[in-house]
Amino acid sequence: MKKQKSRELTLLQGSEACVRGALAAGCRFYAGYPITPATDIMELMSRELPRAGGVFIQMEDEIASLGAVIGASLAGLKSMTATSGPGFSLMQEHIGFACMAEVPCVIVDVMRGGPSTGLPTLLAQGDVMQARWGAHGDHPTIALAPSSTVEFFELTVQAFNLSERYRTPVILLADEVVAHTRESVILPQKRNIQVEDRQSPTIPPEWYVPYADPGTGVPAMPDFGSGYRYHVTGLTHDTYGYPTTRSDEVEPLMRRLFSKISRDFDLLQWFDSYDVEDARINIIAYGSVARSAQHAVREGREKGMKVGLLKLKVIWPFMRRTVMRYLSSSEKVLVPEMNMGQLSREVKRVNQSKCQVISLNKVDGTLITPGEILSKLEELY
Amino acid sequence: MKETTHLIHKYLRSSKRFPHIWCPGCGNGIILGALIRAIDRAGYSKDDIVLISGIGCSGRLPTYVDFNTLHTTHGRALTFATGIKLANPRLKVIVVMGDGDAVAIGGNHFIHAARRNVDITAIVINNQTYAMTGGQSSPTTPYRTVTASTPWGNLETPFDICELAAVAGAAFVGRSTTYHARLLEKMISNGIEKRGFAVVEVISHCVTYFGKQMRMKSPVEMMEWQRDNAIKVEDARKTEEDELRGKIVIGTIVDRETPVFDDEYMKLPGIIHKG
Numbered sequence: 296m297k298k299q300k301s302r303e304l305t306l307l308q309g310s311e312a313c314v315r316g317a318l319a320a321g322c323r324f325y326a327g328y329p330i331t332p333a334t335d336i337m338e339l340m341s342r343e344l345p346r347a348g349g350v351f352i353q354m355e356d357e358i359a360s361l362g363a364v365i366g367a368s369l370a371g372l373k374s375m376t377a378t379s380g381p382g383f384s385l386m387q388e389h390i391g392f393a394c395m396a397e398v399p400c401v402i403v404d405v406m407r408g409g410p411s412t413g414l415p416t417l418l419a420q421g422d423v424m425q426a427r428w429g430a431h432g433d434h435p436t437i438a439l440a441p442s443s444t445v446e447f448f449e450l451t452v453q454a455f456n457l458s459e460r461y462r463t464p465v466i467l468l469a470d471e472v473v474a475h476t477r478e479s480v481i482l483p484q485k486r487n488i489q490v491e492d493r494q495s496p497t498i499p500p501e502w503y504v505p506y507a508d509p510g511t512g513v514p515a516m517p518d519f520g521s522g523y524r525y526h527v528t529g530l531t532h533d534t535y536g537y538p539t540t541r542s543d544e545v546e547p548l549m550r551r552l553f554s555k556i557s558r559d560f561d562l563l564q565w566f567d568s569y570d571v572e573d574a575r576i577n578i579i580a581y582g583s584v585a586r587s588a589q590h591a592v593r594e595g596r597e598k599g600m601k602v603g604l605l606k607l608k609v610i611w612p613f614m615r616r617t618v619m620r621y622l623s624s625s626e627k628v629l630v631p632e633m634n635m636g637q638l639s640r641e642v643k644r645v646n647q648s649k650c651q652v653i654s655l656n657k658v659d660g661t662l663i664t665p666g667e668i669l670s671k672l673e674e675l676y
Numbered sequence: 677m678k679e680t681t682h683l684i685h686k687y688l689r690s691s692k693r694f695p696h697i698w699c700p701g702c703g704n705g706i707i708l709g710a711l712i713r714a715i716d717r718a719g720y721s722k723d724d725i726v727l728i729s730g731i732g733c734s735g736r737l738p739t740y741v742d743f744n745t746l747h748t749t750h751g752r753a754l755t756f757a758t759g760i761k762l763a764n765p766r767l768k769v770i771v772v773m774g775d776g777d778a779v780a781i782g783g784n785h786f787i788h789a790a791r792r793n794v795d796i797t798a799i800v801i802n803n804q805t806y807a808m809t810g811g812q813s814s815p816t817t818p819y820r821t822v823t824a825s826t827p828w829g830n831l832e833t834p835f836d837i838c839e840l841a842a843v844a845g846a847a848f849v850g851r852s853t854t855y856h857a858r859l860l861e862k863m864i865s866n867g868i869e870k871r872g873f874a875v876v877e878v879i880s881h882c883v884t885y886f887g888k889q890m891r892m893k894s895p896v897e898m899m900e901w902q903r904d905n906a907i908k909v910e911d912a913r914k915t916e917e918d919e920l921r922g923k924i925v926i927g928t929i930v931d932r933e934t935p936v937f938d939d940e941y942m943k944l945p946g947i948i949h950k951g
Contacts, residue, residue: 324763345944350762355788359755362748362785366759369746370726370767374759392749519744519760520767522723526689526739528747537693537739538747 847872
């Protein structure tokens with residue numbers, strides 16, 4: 296990877312943009328395990344991180360990878376891993392651990408066809424619900440979905456920012472097409488990239504209560520070795536971090552884990568919209584499918600159809616407020632997905648019979664084309 | 677006694693964590709004591725020690741001591757330890773695991789940690805049973821033993837944890853028992869001081885489950901069994917293999933110089949610079 300001159304048009308793959316985004320966000324630790332179609336990210340990290348003064352390590356499996364990532368984050372480095380379906384399944388226990396122990400980290404899932412070994416080289420969007428509920432137990436989830444090379448860069452930066460801000464794992468739900476498409480792009484300049492770091496404690500160690508709510512729902516987090524000796528556990532814990540089964544300590548922890556993110560739902564309505572305001576039919580899409588949808592909307596408009604697109608960049612927490620707005624303004628909503636209907640369930644859930652929600656599902660490993668979406672729009676119009 | 681009181685006040689957490697969860701007569705207290713004495717003798721700052729555990733009775737050990745402490749998932753403690761050590765090589769990283777933790781669910785991480793040779797000390801508390809869940813057979817439960825999950829006797833052959841660590845490439849491998857507490861302290865000291873992956877196996881006595889299953893009535897009886905069956909590694913080398921069956925070989929089994937991952941990683945900038 297050559298250094299990019301300012302405002303230079305570069306031919307870049309999605310995976311490369313992800314790595315550049317991670318480095319721009321301050322990522323200095325990567326642990327991973329080879330898996331198609333996410334291996335490119337690991338290979339690039341193995342070259343770039345040592346140059347950037349960071350640490351790259353190839354672990355023995357995906358469980359170990361996320362374990363090492365969480366460890367490195369506790370020791371103070373911004374850390375990430377990248378994987379695909381089978382590896383993502385293996386990581387679920389540690390995603391739950393990072394939620395419970397409130398350890399910032401970024402997990403890239405380059406979605407491929409499943410279940411099981413499935414279609415290693417082909418595209419799918421089948422991990423949407425796994426990203427939400429893959430780890431056992433109640434927990435909040437943040438998952439972002441890029442639809443282009445530039446978005447992969449931007450959302451990787453944002454994934455780190457959100458994980459640091461909320462002390463929670465953040466999942467980047469990319470897909471095979473987004474990761475492997477090469478496009479000519481102009482990446483944001485360094486001075487225009489906002490980078491957030493976790494809050495360190497400002498009070499002396501003897502007064503520090505590691506899991507007390509400072510009011511924001513997100514306790515300050517010291518690095519291991521910085522003089523703030525505290526206990527980290529995946530067990531349900533009290534404000535000191537020690538295991539507890541007392542209901543008056545369990546409940547506040549669980550509530551805080553949710554509320555630290557839910558109180559900011561309004562800040563997490565990240566989307567792009569195209570021709571939505573007067574549309575009779577709006578499409579709700581994400582990832583590579585959103586690009587096909589955008590094309591279909593353009594062609595539909597050329598034919599005089601009032602159609603629009605709402606492209607979601609945040610998948611979880613689900614953007615109820617934004618989606619409901621377009622559900623009430625359109626007659627029909629079409630949700631094209633590379634799965635049997637995962638996000639469309641959410642759209643239907645928040646719909647409250649305001650309009651007709653139709654899903655367009657494809658699970659053959661090939662991208663839903665603009666033509667397929669357009670014919671569906673014509674059928675519904 | 678004065679020394680013990682001093683160590684208790686210095687290293688045990690004062691905040692509301694006691695009484696601990698271990699059964700009366702458990703070996704974990706002896707091991708924790710040996711660990712604390714080893715750390716204290718070496719004079720490390722409490723800020724520089726990271727004590728990590730997995731799941732099981734041993735998993736609770738870090739909770740009680742005033743270090744940077746991390747209670748991870750079942751079998752995966754070494755993976756977290758690897759991340760911490762590489763992120764901040766200045767830290768002394770010590771991992772405590774049980775036998776099921778280290779060589780059943782965590783077996784793959786265990787052999788790869790030994791092969792990779794990151795500067796981590798792994799203390800494996802081998803009580804030959806899954807004690808936290810009520811005494812099921814573990815990968816170190818002796819052949820034919822009747823346990824909660826082998827009512828007709830254990831059909832499997834147990835692992836030798838030290839041999840496993842040795843062939844996988846660990847820089848240091850030592851074994852002691854809860855009876856040989858002073859040797860245990862020395863093994864832990866040597867393990868922590870060793871650059872590279874160090875494994876210290878402790879044969880511990882779980883009177884509540886394994887003891888009952890082996891028809892041993894008290895911790896004392898179990899520790900006497902350890903005393904009577906232990907053989908020093910120097911003596912074991914002069915003994916026929918047949919005679920060593922059922923014996924516990926104690927002492928330093930491996931102590932070798934082999935490339936340490938963190939040291940190798942530190943050389944990378946030079947290699948990259950040269951081009």
